[in-house]
Amino acid sequence: MTQASLPTSLLPDAILPDSRTPGGLPGHGVAVQGNRILDLGRREELVERNPQAITKVLRGAVLMPGLVNAHQHGRLVSSLQLGLEDDYLESFMVKSRDRLFLDPELNARLVCASFLAGGVTTAVQTNTPLGTGDYEREIRSMISAYDGAGIRAAVAVGCMDRGHVVYRDDLEETFVAGLPSEVGVLATRPARPIYAGNSANTIALAKALLQDYGRHPLISIGYGPAGPQWASDDLLRAIATHASEDGLFVHFHGLESIAQCVAVAKIYPEGFLARLKKLGLANSRTSIGHADFHRSCGLDD
Ligand SMILES: [Zn+2]
Numbered sequence: 001m002t003q004a005s006l007p008t009s010l011l012p013d014a015i016l017p018d019s020r021t022p023g024g025l026p027g028h029g030v031a032v033q034g035n036r037i038l039d040l041g042r043r044e045e046l047v048e049r050n051p052q053a054i055t056k057v058l059r060g061a062v063l064m065p066g067l068v069n070a071h072q073h074g075r076l077v078s079s080l081q082l083g084l085e086d087d088y089l090e091s092f093m094v095k096s097r098d099r100l101f102l103d104p105e106l107n108a109r110l111v112c113a114s115f116l117a118g119g120v121t122t123a124v125q126t127n128t129p130l131g132t133g134d135y136e137r138e139i140r141s142m143i144s145a146y147d148g149a150g151i152r153a154a155v156a157v158g159c160m161d162r163g164h165v166v167y168r169d170d171l172e173e174t175f176v177a178g179l180p181s182e183v184g185v186l187a188t189r190p191a192r193p194i195y196a197g198n199s200a201n202t203i204a205l206a207k208a209l210l211q212d213y214g215r216h217p218l219i220s221i222g223y224g225p226a227g228p229q230w231a232s233d234d235l236l237r238a239i240a241t242h243a244s245e246d247g248l249f250v251h252f253h254g255l256e257s258i259a260q261c262v263a264v265a266k267i268y269p270e271g272f273l274a275r276l277k278k279l280g281l282a283n284s285r286t287s288i289g290h291a292d293f294h295r296s297c298g299l300d301d
Pocket residue numbers: 071072073253289290
Protein backbone atom coordinates (compact mmCIF):
# COMPACT_ATOMS: atom_id res chain seq x y z
CA MET A 1 0.00 0.00 0.00
CA THR A 2 1.48 3.35 -0.96
CA GLN A 3 1.72 6.30 1.42
CA ALA A 4 -0.95 8.12 -0.63
CA SER A 5 -3.50 5.33 -0.21
CA LEU A 6 -3.06 4.88 3.57
CA PRO A 7 -5.85 6.30 5.72
CA THR A 8 -4.76 9.74 6.90
CA SER A 9 -6.29 12.11 9.44
CA LEU A 10 -5.72 15.70 8.33
CA LEU A 11 -5.80 18.09 11.29
CA PRO A 12 -5.87 21.75 10.19
CA ASP A 13 -6.79 24.66 12.47
CA ALA A 14 -10.32 24.55 11.03
CA ILE A 15 -12.32 23.00 8.24
CA LEU A 16 -14.69 24.90 5.98
CA PRO A 17 -17.06 22.16 4.79
CA ASP A 18 -19.36 24.39 2.72
CA SER A 19 -20.57 27.95 2.23
CA ARG A 20 -23.37 27.46 4.77
CA THR A 21 -20.90 27.29 7.67
CA PRO A 22 -19.49 30.83 8.01
CA GLY A 23 -16.25 30.79 9.94
CA GLY A 24 -15.90 27.06 9.39
CA LEU A 25 -15.47 24.46 12.11
CA PRO A 26 -12.45 25.27 14.31
CA GLY A 27 -10.74 22.29 15.93
CA HIS A 28 -12.09 19.82 13.38
CA GLY A 29 -10.32 17.49 10.99
CA VAL A 30 -10.96 15.09 8.13
CA ALA A 31 -9.85 11.50 7.63
CA VAL A 32 -9.17 10.56 4.01
CA GLN A 33 -7.98 7.56 2.04
CA GLY A 34 -7.00 7.95 -1.59
CA ASN A 35 -9.69 10.16 -3.11
CA ARG A 36 -12.35 9.35 -0.48
CA ILE A 37 -13.35 11.18 2.69
CA LEU A 38 -13.66 8.56 5.47
CA ASP A 39 -14.63 10.67 8.42
CA LEU A 40 -15.01 14.24 9.67
CA GLY A 41 -15.22 15.52 13.21
CA ARG A 42 -13.52 17.09 16.22
CA ARG A 43 -9.80 16.50 16.04
CA GLU A 44 -9.46 14.35 19.18
CA GLU A 45 -12.56 12.30 18.38
CA LEU A 46 -11.46 11.86 14.77
CA VAL A 47 -8.06 10.51 15.82
CA GLU A 48 -9.71 8.22 18.36
CA ARG A 49 -12.20 6.86 15.83
CA ASN A 50 -9.47 6.25 13.22
CA PRO A 51 -6.54 4.71 15.12
CA GLN A 52 -5.22 3.08 11.95
CA ALA A 53 -4.79 6.46 10.19
CA ILE A 54 -1.56 8.42 9.86
CA THR A 55 -1.98 11.83 11.51
CA LYS A 56 -0.93 15.01 9.72
CA VAL A 57 -1.16 18.27 11.65
CA LEU A 58 -1.65 21.19 9.24
CA ARG A 59 -0.79 24.11 11.48
CA GLY A 60 -2.11 27.49 10.35
CA ALA A 61 -4.24 25.87 7.63
CA VAL A 62 -7.95 25.81 6.84
CA LEU A 63 -9.14 22.77 4.92
CA MET A 64 -11.93 23.39 2.43
CA PRO A 65 -13.35 21.99 -0.82
CA GLY A 66 -11.35 22.95 -3.90
CA LEU A 67 -12.22 26.19 -5.66
CA VAL A 68 -13.78 26.24 -9.11
CA ASN A 69 -12.42 28.55 -11.80
CA ALA A 70 -15.48 28.93 -14.03
CA HIS A 71 -13.79 30.70 -16.94
CA GLN A 72 -10.14 30.81 -17.87
CA HIS A 73 -7.93 30.39 -20.88
CA GLY A 74 -5.23 27.99 -19.79
CA ARG A 75 -2.60 30.69 -19.72
CA LEU A 76 -1.15 32.15 -16.56
CA VAL A 77 1.80 34.03 -17.99
CA SER A 78 0.41 37.53 -17.56
CA SER A 79 -0.02 40.08 -20.32
CA LEU A 80 2.58 42.24 -18.64
CA GLN A 81 5.06 39.34 -18.58
CA LEU A 82 4.50 39.02 -22.32
CA GLY A 83 5.38 42.69 -22.75
CA LEU A 84 1.84 43.83 -23.46
CA GLU A 85 0.59 47.08 -22.02
CA ASP A 86 -3.10 47.51 -21.28
CA ASP A 87 -5.13 48.87 -24.18
CA TYR A 88 -8.51 48.67 -25.88
CA LEU A 89 -9.38 44.99 -26.34
CA GLU A 90 -9.07 45.13 -30.12
CA SER A 91 -5.62 46.81 -30.13
CA PHE A 92 -4.49 44.54 -27.35
CA MET A 93 -5.48 41.41 -29.25
CA VAL A 94 -3.73 42.43 -32.46
CA LYS A 95 -0.53 43.11 -30.53
CA SER A 96 -0.81 39.91 -28.47
CA ARG A 97 -1.11 37.82 -31.64
CA ASP A 98 2.56 38.44 -32.39
CA ARG A 99 3.79 37.91 -28.85
CA LEU A 100 1.75 34.91 -27.74
CA PHE A 101 4.09 32.05 -28.42
CA LEU A 102 4.33 29.83 -25.38
CA ASP A 103 5.67 26.32 -25.05
CA PRO A 104 2.42 24.31 -24.69
CA GLU A 105 3.75 21.67 -22.29
CA LEU A 106 5.55 24.13 -20.00
CA ASN A 107 2.57 26.48 -20.08
CA ALA A 108 0.21 23.64 -19.17
CA ARG A 109 2.31 22.59 -16.20
CA LEU A 110 2.54 26.20 -14.99
CA VAL A 111 -1.26 26.57 -15.20
CA CYS A 112 -1.88 23.41 -13.18
CA ALA A 113 0.80 24.22 -10.58
CA SER A 114 -0.67 27.70 -10.11
CA PHE A 115 -4.19 26.31 -9.76
CA LEU A 116 -3.15 23.78 -7.14
CA ALA A 117 -1.16 26.42 -5.25
CA GLY A 118 -4.26 28.63 -5.22
CA GLY A 119 -6.65 25.85 -4.19
CA VAL A 120 -8.35 25.47 -7.59
CA THR A 121 -9.28 21.85 -8.26
CA THR A 122 -11.90 22.34 -10.98
CA ALA A 123 -11.68 24.56 -14.05
CA VAL A 124 -13.56 25.48 -17.17
CA GLN A 125 -11.12 26.23 -19.95
CA THR A 126 -12.21 27.95 -23.09
CA ASN A 127 -10.42 28.82 -26.33
CA THR A 128 -6.71 28.85 -25.69
CA PRO A 129 -4.58 29.77 -28.67
CA LEU A 130 -0.92 29.93 -27.71
CA GLY A 131 0.27 30.99 -31.14
CA THR A 132 2.20 27.84 -32.08
CA GLY A 133 0.03 27.08 -35.11
CA ASP A 134 -0.58 23.57 -33.72
CA TYR A 135 -3.80 23.92 -31.76
CA GLU A 136 -4.26 20.18 -31.25
CA ARG A 137 -0.91 20.00 -29.49
CA GLU A 138 -1.82 23.03 -27.38
CA ILE A 139 -5.16 21.63 -26.20
CA ARG A 140 -3.84 18.10 -25.69
CA SER A 141 -1.00 19.48 -23.56
CA MET A 142 -3.52 21.17 -21.30
CA ILE A 143 -5.76 18.12 -21.01
CA SER A 144 -2.81 15.89 -20.21
CA ALA A 145 -1.60 18.36 -17.56
CA TYR A 146 -5.06 18.58 -15.94
CA ASP A 147 -5.19 14.79 -15.89
CA GLY A 148 -1.70 14.52 -14.37
CA ALA A 149 -2.47 17.14 -11.72
CA GLY A 150 -5.82 15.56 -10.79
CA ILE A 151 -7.71 18.72 -11.72
CA ARG A 152 -11.29 18.27 -12.91
CA ALA A 153 -11.53 20.21 -16.16
CA ALA A 154 -14.18 21.08 -18.72
CA VAL A 155 -12.05 21.78 -21.79
CA ALA A 156 -13.67 23.66 -24.66
CA VAL A 157 -12.31 23.27 -28.19
CA GLY A 158 -11.89 26.83 -29.44
CA CYS A 159 -12.78 27.97 -32.93
CA MET A 160 -13.20 31.08 -35.06
CA ASP A 161 -13.64 31.63 -38.77
CA ARG A 162 -14.13 35.36 -39.23
CA GLY A 163 -13.32 38.78 -37.83
CA HIS A 164 -9.55 38.43 -38.08
CA VAL A 165 -8.95 42.03 -39.18
CA VAL A 166 -12.26 43.76 -38.46
CA TYR A 167 -15.33 42.24 -36.86
CA ARG A 168 -17.29 42.27 -40.08
CA ASP A 169 -15.51 40.44 -42.89
CA ASP A 170 -17.72 42.24 -45.43
CA LEU A 171 -16.05 45.50 -44.39
CA GLU A 172 -12.46 44.21 -44.32
CA GLU A 173 -11.47 45.25 -47.84
CA THR A 174 -12.94 48.74 -47.46
CA PHE A 175 -11.42 49.11 -44.00
CA VAL A 176 -7.90 48.13 -45.10
CA ALA A 177 -8.15 50.30 -48.25
CA GLY A 178 -8.99 53.30 -46.07
CA LEU A 179 -5.88 52.95 -43.92
CA PRO A 180 -2.62 54.81 -44.61
CA SER A 181 -0.51 52.41 -46.68
CA GLU A 182 2.10 51.94 -43.94
CA VAL A 183 -0.67 50.85 -41.55
CA GLY A 184 -2.62 48.87 -44.14
CA VAL A 185 0.26 46.44 -44.68
CA LEU A 186 0.09 45.55 -40.98
CA ALA A 187 -3.66 44.78 -41.10
CA THR A 188 -3.27 41.17 -42.16
CA ARG A 189 -4.82 37.88 -41.13
CA PRO A 190 -2.75 35.73 -38.73
CA ALA A 191 0.24 34.04 -40.35
CA ARG A 192 -0.33 30.80 -38.42
CA PRO A 193 -3.67 29.06 -37.85
CA ILE A 194 -5.05 30.02 -34.44
CA TYR A 195 -7.39 27.07 -33.93
CA ALA A 196 -8.10 23.81 -35.76
CA GLY A 197 -9.49 25.58 -38.86
CA ASN A 198 -12.96 25.30 -40.39
CA SER A 199 -15.99 23.61 -38.83
CA ALA A 200 -15.08 20.16 -40.21
CA ASN A 201 -11.58 20.32 -38.72
CA THR A 202 -12.89 21.70 -35.43
CA ILE A 203 -15.47 18.92 -35.10
CA ALA A 204 -12.87 16.32 -36.13
CA LEU A 205 -10.61 17.56 -33.32
CA ALA A 206 -13.44 17.45 -30.76
CA LYS A 207 -14.30 13.90 -31.89
CA ALA A 208 -10.67 12.81 -31.59
CA LEU A 209 -10.52 14.23 -28.06
CA LEU A 210 -13.81 12.52 -27.19
CA GLN A 211 -12.35 9.26 -28.46
CA ASP A 212 -9.47 9.62 -25.99
CA TYR A 213 -11.20 11.36 -23.07
CA GLY A 214 -14.95 10.77 -23.53
CA ARG A 215 -15.07 8.43 -20.53
CA HIS A 216 -12.39 10.13 -18.45
CA PRO A 217 -13.43 10.66 -14.81
CA LEU A 218 -12.00 14.20 -14.65
CA ILE A 219 -12.08 15.60 -18.19
CA SER A 220 -15.14 16.84 -20.12
CA ILE A 221 -14.81 17.91 -23.74
CA GLY A 222 -16.99 20.66 -25.22
CA TYR A 223 -16.83 23.64 -27.56
CA GLY A 224 -15.62 27.19 -26.94
CA PRO A 225 -16.32 29.39 -29.96
CA ALA A 226 -14.34 32.60 -29.54
CA GLY A 227 -17.43 34.85 -29.66
CA PRO A 228 -20.25 35.69 -32.07
CA GLN A 229 -18.25 38.28 -34.00
CA TRP A 230 -15.53 35.70 -34.58
CA ALA A 231 -17.68 32.68 -35.44
CA SER A 232 -19.99 32.48 -38.45
CA ASP A 233 -23.51 31.10 -38.28
CA ASP A 234 -22.37 28.04 -40.24
CA LEU A 235 -19.62 27.30 -37.73
CA LEU A 236 -21.90 27.84 -34.71
CA ARG A 237 -24.66 25.73 -36.26
CA ALA A 238 -22.21 22.90 -36.96
CA ILE A 239 -20.86 22.78 -33.44
CA ALA A 240 -24.39 23.16 -31.98
CA THR A 241 -25.42 20.08 -33.98
CA HIS A 242 -22.48 17.99 -32.77
CA ALA A 243 -22.84 19.28 -29.21
CA SER A 244 -26.49 18.24 -29.26
CA GLU A 245 -25.72 14.79 -30.70
CA ASP A 246 -23.07 13.98 -28.10
CA GLY A 247 -24.45 16.06 -25.19
CA LEU A 248 -21.42 18.37 -25.09
CA PHE A 249 -21.24 21.70 -23.29
CA VAL A 250 -20.67 24.96 -25.18
CA HIS A 251 -18.99 27.82 -23.35
CA PHE A 252 -18.18 31.00 -25.19
CA HIS A 253 -17.69 34.71 -24.88
CA GLY A 254 -20.39 37.28 -24.82
CA LEU A 255 -19.69 40.87 -25.79
CA GLU A 256 -16.54 42.29 -24.24
CA SER A 257 -16.25 45.72 -25.84
CA ILE A 258 -18.25 48.56 -27.34
CA ALA A 259 -16.87 47.69 -30.78
CA GLN A 260 -18.20 44.15 -30.43
CA CYS A 261 -21.63 45.52 -29.43
CA VAL A 262 -21.75 47.74 -32.50
CA ALA A 263 -20.70 44.86 -34.77
CA VAL A 264 -23.05 42.27 -33.26
CA ALA A 265 -26.01 44.68 -33.36
CA LYS A 266 -25.51 44.65 -37.17
CA ILE A 267 -24.67 40.95 -37.46
CA TYR A 268 -27.55 39.80 -35.21
CA PRO A 269 -30.27 42.41 -35.87
CA GLU A 270 -32.89 40.22 -34.19
CA GLY A 271 -30.89 40.20 -30.90
CA PHE A 272 -28.17 38.11 -29.35
CA LEU A 273 -30.23 35.41 -27.65
CA ALA A 274 -32.74 35.31 -30.49
CA ARG A 275 -29.91 34.36 -32.86
CA LEU A 276 -28.50 31.81 -30.44
CA LYS A 277 -31.93 30.18 -30.32
CA LYS A 278 -32.01 29.98 -34.11
CA LEU A 279 -28.54 28.43 -34.11
CA GLY A 280 -29.47 25.81 -31.52
CA LEU A 281 -27.27 27.29 -28.81
CA ALA A 282 -29.81 28.64 -26.31
CA ASN A 283 -30.10 25.65 -24.01
CA SER A 284 -28.96 24.32 -20.66
CA ARG A 285 -25.64 23.04 -22.08
CA THR A 286 -24.58 26.56 -23.11
CA SER A 287 -22.90 29.09 -20.83
CA ILE A 288 -21.44 32.50 -21.61
CA GLY A 289 -18.52 34.33 -20.03
CA HIS A 290 -17.53 37.99 -20.29
CA ALA A 291 -21.00 39.28 -21.14
CA ASP A 292 -19.82 42.66 -19.85
CA PHE A 293 -21.45 44.93 -22.39
CA HIS A 294 -24.81 43.30 -23.08
CA ARG A 295 -26.85 45.56 -20.84
CA SER A 296 -25.16 48.80 -21.82
CA CYS A 297 -25.63 47.87 -25.48
CA GLY A 298 -29.27 46.90 -24.98
CA LEU A 299 -28.49 43.31 -25.97
CA ASP A 300 -29.38 41.48 -22.78
CA ASP A 301 -32.53 40.00 -24.30
ZN1 LIG B 1 -12.36 34.80 -21.45
